[in-house]
Amino acid sequence: MKKTAIEDKTKELLLPILEKEGLELWDVEYVKEGQDMYLRAYIDKEAGVNIDDCVTVSRALEAELDREDFIPEAYILEVSSPGLTRPLKKTVDFERSIGKLIEVKLYQPMEGKKEFEAVLKAADEDRITVETENGGESLTIDRSNLAKARLCYVEQPERDA
Numbered sequence: 001m002k003k004t005a006i007e008d009k010t011k012e013l014l015l016p017i018l019e020k021e022g023l024e025l026w027d028v029e030y031v032k033e034g035q036d037m038y039l040r041a042y043i044d045k046e047a048g049v050n051i052d053d054c055v056t057v058s059r060a061l062e063a064e065l066d067r068e069d070f071i072p073e074a075y076i077l078e079v080s081s082p083g084l085t086r087p088l089k090k091t092v093d094f095e096r097s098i099g100k101l102i103e104v105k106l107y108q109p110m111e112g113k114k115e116f117e118a119v120l121k122a123a124d125e126d127r128i129t130v131e132t133e134n135g136g137e138s139l140t141i142d143r144s145n146l147a148k149a150r151l152c153y154v155e156q157p158e159r160d161a
Contacts (some may be wrong), residue, residue, distance in 0.1 A: 006039070006071055013042055013064040017057055023049070027083040027089060030075070037075040039065075042082040049081040071094040071106045088149040094123030097151060104130065110139060117152055 007028045018025055026042035043049055043057055058079040065071065088094050088102065098120050106114045118130035121138065128149070131141045 001072060003030050008064070009068070009070055010039060010041065010061075013068065014054075014057075014061055017060045017064070018043060021053065021055065021056060023053060026086065037073055038078060039071070039075045040078045040080070040145050042080060042086075044082060054079045054081070076142060084153050085150050088151065090127050091123060094120065094128055094149070098123065101152040101154055102130070103148075103150050104141070104146065106141065106145050107147050108145050110141065110145075114147075132137075 007027050007030050010028045010030070011025060014025060014028065023043045024047050026044045027040075028042070029038075029040050031040070033036050041057065041061060043053065045053070058077065061079065062077055065077070085103075086093075088097055100120055101117055102120050103117050104115065108114075116131045116132060118139070120128060121131050122129040125143070127142050128146070129138055131138050
């Protein structure tokens with residue numbers, strides 16, 4: 001079975017579980033690392049995912065995967081949050097990150113740079129628009145030129161209790 005078919009079938013099994021738990025799907029990936037295969041499900045919610053969310057989803061998903069038994073080789077199942085510096089892959093990921101600082105890595109340089117940080121201003125299926133921190137100029141980048149995009153970690157000031 002192909003990698004994308006495994007990811008798609010896993011998403012299909014995962015969505016009803018997440019809906020029941022009030023969670024959303026960020027991504028599913030099926031990857032080889034070293035000699036091991038990993039099936040990873042990244043889940044999220046407005047207030048942030050906690051360990052109990054991950055355990056609940058992992059147990060429910062594991063039961064569904066065992067029942068369906070469609071992955072031919074051994075794999076390690078991981079369920080987690082996408083993290084503070086989460087990757088931006090799908091259009092919806094970009095749309096919900098508008099106004100936030102992102103790290104961009106390009107295949108082909110723009111204005112002499114292949115890597116930079118910028119504020120995401122707009123996004124659609126084909127391109128993103130960012131505002132660079134040096135001078136606030138806007139750049140429109142074809143999504144096909146994005147090697148990687150992810151949220152930047154920005155330390156928040158402490159609030160008085």
